[in-house]
Amino acid sequence: MALYVYAIAAEDHPLDIDDLSGVGSEPAPVRGIASGPLCAVVSDISEKIRPKRRDLSIHQEVQEHLMRGGPVLPLQFGYTAADESTVEQVLLKNADGYLANLERLGGCAEYHVRASQDEEELLRQILRETPEASELNERIRAGDRDPQLPMALGQLIAAQVQERQDALASGLVAALVPFAREHTVRQASGADFLNFSLLVPDDRQEEFRTAEANLARQIGDGVEFRLSGPLPPYSFVE
Template sequence: MAVYVYSIVAATHPQRLDRLDGVGDPPATLRTVRTKELSAVISDAPEELRPKRRDLGAHQAVQERLMADGTVLPLQFGFITTNDEAVRAVLEERTDEFTERLQALEGCAEYHLKAAQDEDALLRQILEESEETRRLNEEIRSGRSSPELPLALGELVAQEVSIRQDQLAAGVVEALRKFAREQRSSPVTGDDFLSVSFLVDRDSEKRFVSAEQGLAEALGPDFDLRLRGPLPAYSFV
């Protein structure tokens, strides 16, 4: 029977799975596949698996329970393979790789930061600080401009937005990276100009969070910084 794989831990990890349910309806029973060095937490895979709230919650609950007792390599939701033996074979074939990564994540948690800037505030800033943008805007508003000018203004504003947001994103990462062991950027969505994950040592968590809060205050009310964590280190597996 196909199996659903939640995470990989060291064989010495306590692996307390009592009173936890797996994915599926009815919920699957959790179990482990072990080798000498590693252990994978698995369950039978449901015939149809979709990212429903209950199943997402069950997957996350396993990661959080394991994370409370030690280092975890959390797999993304939805990882399914053929059977227990296939899982054991991968653990044996990639023992060194998984062990090295567990060591790299030891004593750490992931913090994910997204950031956006109020669009109207950004446009006002561009008009105030870019002489060429301001000139084109004033000419268009005068009613005496050529039909090409609105397009030229739009392209210029888009360039300014891209440059400024890239600089902002780089500045935010630079201010926080000193408190992290690693960082990984991911594609932005919506109005965000930044989406980045930090791997933070437990001993540095308070300083990291304090630095992020100070940064949010310094940027001001036109910015929206959303920090989530501590999380299982999905981005660094």
Template sequence: MPTYVYAITDADHPLRLDGVEGVGDPAARLRTVRTEQLSAVVSDAPADLRAKRRDLVAHQSVQERLLSDGPALPMRFGLVGPDDDQVAAVLDEQRDAYAERLKEIAGCLEFNLKVARDEDDLLREIMAESAGVRRLNERTRRAPDAHRDRVALGELVSQEVQSRQDRMGAEMVDRLTPAAERTAVADPTKTHFLNVSFLVRREKTAAFSEAVQQEAEQRGVAYTFRLNGPLPPYSFV
């Protein structure tokens, strides 16, 4: 029977799992795979596992329970091993790496921040500050059929948008990094130019949220900040 893996902990973690259920329908019974230094919380893997809301919630609920009692390395949803023996073998083979990661995230949680900016606001800024964009824009207004100028204008605006978004994102990360232990910048989404995760000490989560709020207020209404967390530290495993 394939083994579904939720998280990895130190061997001395209390592993208090009463009242928590695993993935699947009916919910799988949780158990542990232990080695001398580490433990893995696992269950039987459902044959038809899909990323349904119920299973996603169950997966994260197990991890949140573990994190409330001590450091735990959260595994991504859907991680399955051949069987318990193979999971134990991996724990032994990677024990030093897992132990180091557990030390790094001890007492920490993850916050994910996504930031978007109103497109019209950004374009107005580019038009006001870029002489090249203004020049090409005027040419296309005088000669609507000037294909080469229209292409050049589109390319220049695209470059300006990317450059400014990159700069804004880097500035925000630099301003918020002192409130966190580590950062992990991910690819932007279709609507958000900044997608970054922060590893924050549990006792500093309120201060970190306040720092994000202050950044949002300083940026103004043209920016939309979406802060999710606290979360299991997926981005730092």
């Protein structure tokens, strides 16, 4: 029977998964498969697993449950193996790399930071603080029909938005990175101008959360901070 794989841990990880059920329409018990110095946490499946809300939630719950017992290498949602033999072979083949990763990630959790900015508030700031933009805007509002004005104003505003958000993102990253052992910055999407993850040691997590809360207050109106964590260190598994 095919297996859904949640995570990899050291063979001496306590697991404590006897009461957990896995993903799928017919959830099977979550269990461990030991191979050499490692253990994979799996459950039997009889169907193709799709990213439904229930299964995404169970995947996350298993990961977070395992984290409480020690370091794990969390797999992204949807990883499956043909059978136990396949899992055992993978664990043996990659044992050195997995063990090194477990050592590196031990005593840490991932925090994910996103930030977005209210577009209307940002536009008001730009028009208030940028004389050239303010002048162009006043000319358009006064009825100047020069067809180049809207394009010039749009380009100026777009450049200002990019410049201001890049500077703000850099400042936020610089302020939070000292609390992390590692970090990774991703391309922001949608309304977000910042999207990055930090690997924060357990003994610095309270400091980190305090610093993040202080930053959110200092930035003021118009910027929304969204902090997720502590999470399994998905972003830092190599």
